[in-house]
Amino acid sequence: MATENKKTFSRRKFFQRSAIVLGGVVVATYAAKGVIRRFIAETAEGMDMPSMLANNEALLWFEILPDNTVLMKSPKIEMGQGIFTGFAMLAAEELEMPLDRIKVEHASTSNGPIDKVSTGGSNSTSSLYVTIREVAATMREMLKIAAAKQWGIKPSEVKAHNGELSSGNRKITYAALAAGTKDWEVPEIPALKPASEFRFVGKDFKRIDLKQKVLGKPIFGIDQTFPGMLYGAILQSPYIGGKLKSVKTDLAAQSPGVVKVIHEDDLVAVVAKSRYAAQTALEKMEAQWDVPKKWQQDEFVALTKVGTGTRVNVQNEGSAESAIKDHPEEVFKQEYRTPMAVHAHMEPNGSVVHAEENKATVWTGTQAPDMVRGAVSSALGLGKDEVNLKVAFSGGGFGRRMDLLQPQNVARISKIVGQPVHVFNTREQEFMNGVFRPQTHHVLAAKMNKNGEVEAITHDQATPDQIFSMAPENVGAFFLGADFISAGHGASIMYNVKNKSTSVWHQQLPVTTGIWRSVGIFPNTFAIESFMNELAHKTGKDPIALRMDLLKGSEKINKRYQKVLEVLAEKSGWDKTKPEGTGRGVAICNDRKTIAAAVAEVEIIDGMIKVRKITQVIDPGMVINPEGIRMQVEGATMMGLTATLYEEIKVKDGQIASSNFHEYPMVTLADTPEIEVVIVQGHDEPYGVGEPPMGPVAPAIGGAILQLTGKAVRSLPIRLS
Amino acid sequence: MEIDFTINGKATRLNIDPAMPLLWVVRDELNLKGTKFGCGKAMCGACTLHVDGEAFRSCSIPAEFVSGKSVTTLEGLSESEEHLHPIQQAWMEENVPQCGYCQPGFMMAAARLIEQYPAPTDEDIKNNITNICRCGTQPRILKAIRRAAEIKQSLKS
The missing domain is CATH 3.30.365.10 (Aldehyde oxidase/xanthine dehydrogenase, molybdopterin binding domain)
Incomplete structure (x- = not known):
């Protein structure tokens, strides 16, 4: 495997893309083979996810923002476990930053490669315990090298502390240095701090997403809205193994607020101006189902x-x-x-998808981002790279979001109506069509x-x-x-x-x-x-x-x-x-x-x-x-x-x-x-x-x-x- | 139908289906996403908000019900994001949320409870709040409500 080439390529791609996003105030990352192996080994060892889901381009990204905070892009998703807090603590440890100056958000395909390893198996923090510190330490050393170049001294003479670099009387914030640095030298992975020197790890910290959640900020998939967005409702079988025999959609089509009724192969859906209108119309559909067997409890348990x-x-x-x-x-x-x-997580499953001519954007809370991207790209006949997945906070997951949750159908609907479409299950659909x-x-x-x-x-x-x-x-x-x-x-x-x-x-x-x-x-x-x-x-x-x-x-x-x-x-x-x-x-x-x-x-x-x-x-x-x-x-x-x-x-x-x-x-x-x-x-x-x-x-x-x-x-x- | 009501202190007029559940009026017409959909049957409490000071599960009340009334959602509970309501302060102190999705409904139910019970016992809380949380934040919610009542009392004295 041409690891070195890959490393250089990835780095360059990272700088180019990030520069567009942030106007150049960016420091980078690495893609070392050790990380890749660890991902695969630990995924397999975790025994929870088949290794076919394992990733060979695991990248973790940090950005230094102009206000001298660091933004970390997490390849693992936050569904309540508190992993963003643990990640921030690990990063702060090696970055020499105060914890409250580290922000964590989900990686998306527009700002970084999404981790192909799903989130689950209780391994988010344990599997990234070394990785995050290595990336953070690498970034800290890059900052030191850049400062040393600017000051004409050796990197070992530069001290990193509290988001600042200093040597003697000279001092510069990470942000100021990053803003003025074009060429970064990436060192070998530095030695990590011994546990005896930890300042954060082992101590109690409240969740870093606490305030947004106490304020009820619109952080979940179901909260996302976009100009021109329509709401969809999808007909789902109320029977185990039920296949649609026939459906009358006239009443649904005449229901107030309905924009379109879709009946295309296995997909029957209503698109309307509001969720209320879409759900009301869906209830007016008269569907007949072929039910291969009417299961009863005793024979099912047997x-x-x-x-x-x-x-x-x-x-x-x-x-x-x-x-x-x-x-x-x-x-x-x-x-x-x-x-x-059932999982009964409080935010029902669903997604918002905007399918356009040659690209699509998906907003959803998912434990399996890569699978969602794959499903949407094949539903739309797009390449995987043409689907940008924006991972939202999940209102609970508990394993349910390891599955697909219909983003491919939402994508089909969006393509048909040419607008962003918002589809989230009712609780009845959650229970009766669950995994x-x-x-x-x-x-x-x-x-x-x-x-x-x-x-x-x-x-x-x-x-x-x-x-x-x-x-x-x-x-x-x-x-x-x-x-x-x-x-x-x-x-x-x-x-x-x-x-x-x-x-x-x-x-x-x-x-x-x-x-x-x-x-x-x-x-x-x-x-x-x-x-x-x-x-x-x-x-x-x-x-x-x-x-x-x-x-x-x-x-x-x-x-x-x-x-x-x-x-x-x-x-x-x-x-x-x-x-x-x-x-x-x-x-x-x-x-x-x-x-x-x-x-x-x-x-x-x-x-x-x-x-x-x-x-x-x-x-x-x-x-x-x-x-x-x-x-x-x-x-x-x-x-x-x-x-x-x-x-x-x-x-x-x-x-x-x-x-x-x-x-x-x-x-x-x-x-x-x-x-x-x-x-x-x-x-x-x-x-x-x-x-x-x-x-x-x-x-x-x-x-x-x-x-x-x-x-x-x-x-x-x-x-x- | 035109419906006039007050939302978080602001007079509002909407031309909407009078049968539309208040939850969707608040979320989709007024774009206030702090009120959550959980079950649609008034069983989980994720959509709890206040109408004229009383706690209601907004998924199951029609828009016309609030005609001429005053609606408060989580977004209107505190003076500002810096000056939080005692319930939110206590939620911060006790580090309550996990996924966070059901918390707005719990906070709105709890804010009403400490009006009715200025010094609630665990029994008062358990008998009056039946919201559902799947992440398992209940032990912290119990603590936070008692703490919020203390904060509220201390503001009065």
Whole structure:
């Protein structure tokens, strides 16, 4: 690979394009091969995204603005995780800038190449932890070199501090220097600051997007407006697998404010002067649907069952399967189920697209910018370079925005009417045409010896995929058999048991299933950890002591497990007397090297589950922004609570039975328990934070109910009866 | 139909379909994007704003309802971007938002609540605000509302 040539080319292109955008007040970047490799390796290691999405032109850009602030163009998207804040902290560290002088915005194709790696897998900060600092350090050295040239001294004699360069009595701001510098010398990547010299990393910082969000600024895709913009509404099937048989559009066409009714192949849509007019007209369409099968809940659930479909073994140590098969009398076996769910992020999916003669512009919140660009360019017959994608802040994502969200159809509509077109789903379209969290079925079996020690354990997880819809039909299933990468993530047994075996089973559902915050961690931790709680209950062991015992070892990870459990026992008051009528339950998981464990305190009042307190302990490796981590852990705890107590998508008469929040209750302020977040820094590099704490919530609550009632929780959402 | 009303202190006349939900009047006719669409069925509260000082879910009230009335959206809640409303100050102090999309509705509901309950307990808050947040900012919202009530009290004394 001609890395050097590429590097020079990219740099030149960067300067040229940026000069147009900013009038020359720009300093640059790099595209080192180390960065590229790291992206691919860490993407693959993250195991969440197929490497075909990996990027080989990952560029990160900084611009020095005239007011001596630095603008960073983020290749990862902000959907609430707080990554922009962490990025700014990392940049400030090496740039020698005050944190409040660093702004972060989404990269777009007009100001930089968009990262082909999607945002997800809790890896935004961890995967860019070194990269951002390297780019920032490179830029700082470029500034020093430029100042040294101007002053006729050596770069090592120039000091960079607080956005200024100085040497003796001479002083110049980054902005003033950048404005007067035409030729930049880009050095080799400089050595990075040791952690002991960090000024920002490890300290608490509030979100850098806090004020815009408190002021309600129009930062989301749905907020975008443009001169001449029209509003569209697209007809979507209310039936699972429904195909349009016929549609009468006359009434819709006569509806007030309608500009055009479109019926072109599979696309039926209304374009109007307002969203209200477009939606009103859409409701007047009389559509007939061909429904291949009117699915009912029981037969739908039966599609996902261990023993049905394709099996892929993902863990096999010792001889677990024969040990369990040969001694059925010594085997403890249980089954668990989790239901389908929707993402229910608060900003519905949609986009604004302006298709013009030989180009198109797209405004949308997406976790997969490159995929959106590709879809729009093929829908319009344009080259990918002719589609400019402006990434907006996302009003939640949780994996839903890894999928396409119809920008290609919005693009087609825009092309037909020749104006920018704004199309965002109704909540009913969100629910009934969603990409769903797959339902799962788990069978766990353990063989115990006379002393109650676990000798063998097997876990079979049946789950539809979460990633096959990203590849052409049948390709994923053909090559992988089952989705052990994403839906099966976390299925393997982490405990020290000599004989263990884990398999993931796949059978396709008639709806699209996809990534949902924490992917397989939520269902798998529910199943495995509920089983562990049942084992403890059955053998009369303390649930934390049982885990401590099975997680002993000499590896670093074993020490991290022990530490997390020790801290959890202490902070949750595990050994202290419980208030009367209270149950306590525990669970732990390892999600891509981050360890998350929780204790839940639960009461049952008038037959209702009341979660009083959840203590979460997380070891995410190195800690960048403790405040950001606490927010993410609180958020994951609340989302886990919704999934434990309420969430369930059912099907009925061929339709998704939940059309809006009245049929899909979620937690509110009234359900909010006390949440205590404790951070243990167990390593010197950062791992993910956003998803791991989802894992222990459901089994910890289930464990508390087991302790309180003697009845095990084996399916979600929890129903007491 | 011509409808006269006040929006964030300014007299306004619009010629619109009287059945158009107030949410879309505010967002698309008046270009005030701080009021959000979440469900369209008055269930999530993302579209909460004030009409004559009362909190309403604007996706489910028709434009004609506000004829002759005064509408306040998040954009009109504070004096200016420098002098924030106690609710917004508390939201800043407690670092509440994550994605931020549902927060305007929560802030508008909370601003009304602290008028009714100058020193709200958690129970007061939990019984009166049923908005939905998917990111899980509820623990901070509870803290921020109590904090906002304190800020408001301190301004009075």
